[in-house]
Amino acid sequence: TCPGLHLSADRSSKHLEYSKWKRSPYKHQSNVICSFLRLDLLPAKNGEEVTKHFLQELLNILLAYISKSLNRSSKVLDFHHPHQLKEGLEGFSLELQDQPDNLEQFTYEIAPVFILMEDIIFKKMHSIIGWSEKEGDGIFCPGGTMSNLYSVLLARYHFFPRVKTAGMLALPPLALLTSTHSHFSIKKSAAVLGIGSESVFLVKGKMIPKELESSIRTAKSKGLVPFYVNATAGTTVYGAIDPLNDIADICERFGLWMHVDAAWGGGLLLSKRHRMKLQGIDRASSITWNPHKMMGVPLQCSVILVQKKGLLQECNQLCAEYLFQPDKHYDVSYDTGDKSIQCGRHVDIFKLWLMWKAKGSEGFESQVNHCLENAEYLYYKLKSRKDFQLVFQSQPEHSNVCFWYLPTSVRNMPPGPERDRELHMVAPKIKAKMMEEGMTMIGYQPLGDKVNFFRCVFSNPATQKEDVDFLLDEITRLGRELYS
Structure with missing residues (x-):
């Protein structure tokens, strides 16, 4: 165990637990920062043993993460965020080495x-x-x-x-x-x-x-x-x-x-x-x-x-x-x-050079192709569903896929300003529920005359088709809970 980590987590969780019940998931809270003990954030006058212990434990966690990272079943983080960049282990290891060198x-x-x-x-x-x-x-x-x-x-x-x-x-x-x-x-x-x-x-x-x-x-x-x-x-x-x-x-x-x-x-x-x-x-x-x-x-x-x-x-x-x-x-x-x-x-070159040496151009090519294949998979899944609508019907040029989730209530409305107002609120509400539950993550935004839509960008080569399926299942589940 890591006493420094546990102490900090215990203190913060108590304050966050208190503030959680006082806030709406859709309303910005300006006083959230006040929930933390500010004294815990101040630089120490002398080196604190508990902090040194924490840093050692953090290093151990990072090393354990690297050793397990290629085993999907034992990952520290799952990959239900398709835009979460999975670092190359070669570049990651060079970042660890480069920082102490201060080059x-x-x-x-x-x-x-x-x-x-x-x-x-x-x-x-x-x-x-x-x-x-x-x-x-x-x-x-x-x-x-x-x-x-x-x-x-x-x-x-x-x-x-x-x-x-x-x-x-x-x-x-x-x-x-x-x-x-x-x-x-x-x-x-x-x-x-x-x-x-x-x-x-x-x-x-x-x-x-x-x-x-x-x-x-x-x-x-x-x-x-x-x-x-x-x-x-x-x-x-x-x-x-x-x-x-x-x-x-x-x-x-x-x-x-x-x-x-x-x-x-x-x-x-x-x-x-x-x-x-x-x-x-x-x-x-x-x-x-x-x-x-x-x-x-x-x-x-x-x-x-x-x-x-x-x-x-x-x-x-x-x-x-x-x-x-x-x-x-x-x-x-x-x-x-x-x-x-x-x-x-x-020094930003070392990690790129090492990754290129380790993966080769063919390795990068495979990685790029995989991300675009995931985007194509999502595109065709959305095209076949009545509860989703693509922002553009044409196939994406890159790995960006933009779409709306259509609750039944919105689907049954005739086109017009009222439908647009309702649809505009769907993505923010679902995103808020996503953040509360912590199971997946996807961005949304409006653009021009288009109301809020989900924007899924594939840049994480660890994302698989089952992650895409999970994402759609989660959006559907949360949408039904909100609009049932």
Whole structure:
């Protein structure tokens, strides 16, 4: 037993038990944090033996989890959350090793092996995309939002290099273009970089090419200078993939930077069965790819890949003399820190490199295929049921499946505002019951003119068809209990 863990759990459970009976499952409670003993959360003046004991027990639990993780019947956690990322054991073990080492990698002398690993993996990713291994560049970033920020930063510098020294005074009023369903980080990047979120033009649909051209002309008519188009390969909600070749044609015709946000969809490139969905990605100027998503690498692991070699360095280099001396006894091009807008950078390459060595490209391919097979299985199950309705009737492009549960009372209502109001409440109520019982988990949301729907995203390779069946059974059971 672990005294520290038990003591903390006992104290917290007593306060939570008291507060549980005083709150509604559908109502936010602002005083929940007051249920905890705040003194227990304060840093200790001296090291506490009970806490040290707790940490040792935690390590033992983690090691036991690793040893049992491949045996489904003895898992510490079951997999009734299809979006719960199951870490690769290779990457997980490297995370445990990497944290105590507290490594950085701004120069070759600090982390020579990891610098070389980055170079090798970037060349591999460039090759998979269809770029020349001799050209191209990349850097690991703390998440896809930062990778997308880099893409806007690079595009702006590419067309207006004086912005690096002269600032915003060197720029005309700029415009970015992206789809209405793209990730919010594009707008956030425009805001952070001083371009302004109002200068982001949202293009209808799955980036309709004619609408993109029309938006470019509209931006120009308003006195703005379009310079950047973001195409999404795997939207957050629907998993939709923009028509990359058509967008590339338009970008070439208007002389614009084409970025592909493949944070979610990049993993499809590893599958011979699905990579054709990203045809045209090789024509992009830059690409965001998150191995911590479809490839299952432990957080965080995101890269910005750039077709033009040297641009990252030109854009971000400031030559801090205490780090980046030009007269070192080795090739200073391996000092990659000046390509980044950070200085200290977490070593994210080791876990990806080790997982790739352990699984191989074929192992990743199998993993990706399995997730999309689960999505296809759910899609056809939903299509055959009267108590469920798909948000879109067409088969998903990625592993996102969106649907409504239809209680009998809602099913029997005629289409209209009243039915929509009733249906809008179904998913939140079922989700609340899910959280109370702790048997499964799935997200929901509204979007545009569509009322709240369930959004099931498969990125966990441990999920099996029986888990999908269990999910539908649970939604049905909870729905009947709520609407009987």
